[in-house]
Amino acid sequence: MALLTCTNLTLGYEGKKVLEGLSFSVNSGDYLCIVGENGAGKTTLMKAILNLHPPLKGDISTGEGLKHTEIGYLPQHTEVQRDFPASVREIVLSGCIGRQGLKPFYNREEKNLALHSMKRMGIENLSSECYRDLSGGQQKRVLLARALCATQKMLLLDEPVAGLDPKVTQEMYELIKELNYTGITVIMISHDVRAAIRYASHILHIGTPVFFGNKEEYINSRLGSRYISLSECEL
Amino acid sequence: MTALIEKLILYFSYPFVRYALIVGVLTALCSSLFGVTLVLKRFSFIGDGLSHVAFGAMSVATVMNLTDNMLLILPVTMLAAVLLLRTGQNSKIRGDAAIAMISVGALGLGYLIMNIFSASSNLTGDVCTTLFGSVSILTLTEAEVLTGIILSIIVIAVFFIFYNKIFAITFDEDFARASGINANRYNLVIAIVIATIIVLAMKLVGSLLISALIVFPALSSMRIYKNFKSVIIFSAVLSIFCAVVGLFTAILAGTPVGPTIVTANILVFLICSAIGRLAKRTT
Numbered sequence: 001m002a003l004l005t006c007t008n009l010t011l012g013y014e015g016k017k018v019l020e021g022l023s024f025s026v027n028s029g030d031y032l033c034i035v036g037e038n039g040a041g042k043t044t045l046m047k048a049i050l051n052l053h054p055p056l057k058g059d060i061s062t063g064e065g066l067k068h069t070e071i072g073y074l075p076q077h078t079e080v081q082r083d084f085p086a087s088v089r090e091i092v093l094s095g096c097i098g099r100q101g102l103k104p105f106y107n108r109e110e111k112n113l114a115l116h117s118m119k120r121m122g123i124e125n126l127s128s129e130c131y132r133d134l135s136g137g138q139q140k141r142v143l144l145a146r147a148l149c150a151t152q153k154m155l156l157l158d159e160p161v162a163g164l165d166p167k168v169t170q171e172m173y174e175l176i177k178e179l180n181y182t183g184i185t186v187i188m189i190s191h192d193v194r195a196a197i198r199y200a201s202h203i204l205h206i207g208t209p210v211f212f213g214n215k216e217e218y219i220n221s222r223l224g225s226r227y228i229s230l231s232e233c234e235l
Numbered sequence: 236m237t238a239l240i241e242k243l244i245l246y247f248s249y250p251f252v253r254y255a256l257i258v259g260v261l262t263a264l265c266s267s268l269f270g271v272t273l274v275l276k277r278f279s280f281i282g283d284g285l286s287h288v289a290f291g292a293m294s295v296a297t298v299m300n301l302t303d304n305m306l307l308i309l310p311v312t313m314l315a316a317v318l319l320l321r322t323g324q325n326s327k328i329r330g331d332a333a334i335a336m337i338s339v340g341a342l343g344l345g346y347l348i349m350n351i352f353s354a355s356s357n358l359t360g361d362v363c364t365t366l367f368g369s370v371s372i373l374t375l376t377e378a379e380v381l382t383g384i385i386l387s388i389i390v391i392a393v394f395f396i397f398y399n400k401i402f403a404i405t406f407d408e409d410f411a412r413a414s415g416i417n418a419n420r421y422n423l424v425i426a427i428v429i430a431t432i433i434v435l436a437m438k439l440v441g442s443l444l445i446s447a448l449i450v451f452p453a454l455s456s457m458r459i460y461k462n463f464k465s466v467i468i469f470s471a472v473l474s475i476f477c478a479v480v481g482l483f484t485a486i487l488a489g490t491p492v493g494p495t496i497v498t499a500n501i502l503v504f505l506i507c508s509a510i511g512r513l514a515k516r517t518t
Contacts, residue, residue: 050409050412050413051412051413052409052412052413067415068415069413069414069415071413073409073410073413075407075409075410083457084275084405084406084463085457085460085461085462085463085465085466086402086406086462086463087461087462087463090402090462090463090464091406094399094402094403094406094407094410094411095410095414097399097400097403097411097414097416098414098415098416100399100400104395104396104397104398104399105398105399106399128462130461130462132461133461146410150410150413150414
């Protein structure tokens, strides 16, 4: 049984179909990169996996004891966050919100988990800093630490390097790779197909046609090789 | 100076001044606690719109000669809060336009109803009082004070019990939802609480100026503090300070209560902005 299985999904908004007949599965320890053009439905797919916006048709099921609510999610920035007065510690701790249940406050275990996540991301020295005063790379680390509080098994990353400079981008990719080595399954949405074929174990290319398979198959496929050479032209 | 203090002590021997102070402090506290969330969720205008709905409901209640206005105003305002929040989530109707429509609609209808049906000899005075709360805080009955205290305690309790959830939803609603938090339910709770605060605050500053009570302490506090907990605590402190100072000034100088409290809030905001700017320059 795979960790996450999507069967015959139709995705869209208010009856408008974006994507049809999508099937793929993610096994424990995989590093899946979702690539595709803008508007192909990457974000819609992600929202479906997170149960934020149910698919029009088809089924998304989780296995191996993973619950939908235990997927750690790294969003792109939203507008509200930019001037939000919140310390790093407050934000990371809010990753435990799903575990909190009906208790009004966080317990020691959850506070320790938050501290541990901050250490893993190397941001424990920033814990009382204000989120909005941090650099873009530091902000991503904070959100990643928060996602780690929410999950032990699977991370879903939406464009984790968008807006970062090349050096910080590199660091971010290394960080994600290390997390994957420690056994966390990674699903990453990315524009950067070169990074995708460098780091991912599997590729899901959505659009027409759809490709799903491991990295080597993608590189050798017609769609893959065309897309990769296209992205090299852009440089 | 001693004359002033003596005058204050004299005033405090009157129960209506003590009532005003109790309700004033509690209202200021409640509005500041939720003010931060409202400002950060970009809901500031909802407070404004709802206060006008409350005014409309109040004029209907006055015309109907209800013994307790709250019985009508509170449910109507809550209903409007829920509806406004719904339209805010619906991408087809622009939230701000819906608020503008409901808000001026209620204001206009409210005044019209009062104008046509009111038996009062001093209509303009009545309307002015509901809009600017000039004396209503000083004419509270014991029952109204009690209702005010109970509602405030509920509002404060809701805030503390749901503090972490409110933070999570305010900071990143999608993340909270993905973690299994029923954000719609909490948004509903927030809307109902806001409606309660507005009905409470109507007595203190009048329906036109309620937004000031919700928005100013939060914005002032955000100039200086940079984490959520401190922002909340400091905005509560500022809000209570402004309410007390405004109330005393109004009593001593004979100025209208609501506008005096709002003026105190404006001054505090300017001071906080200056401090915030200075702090930024030195670092």
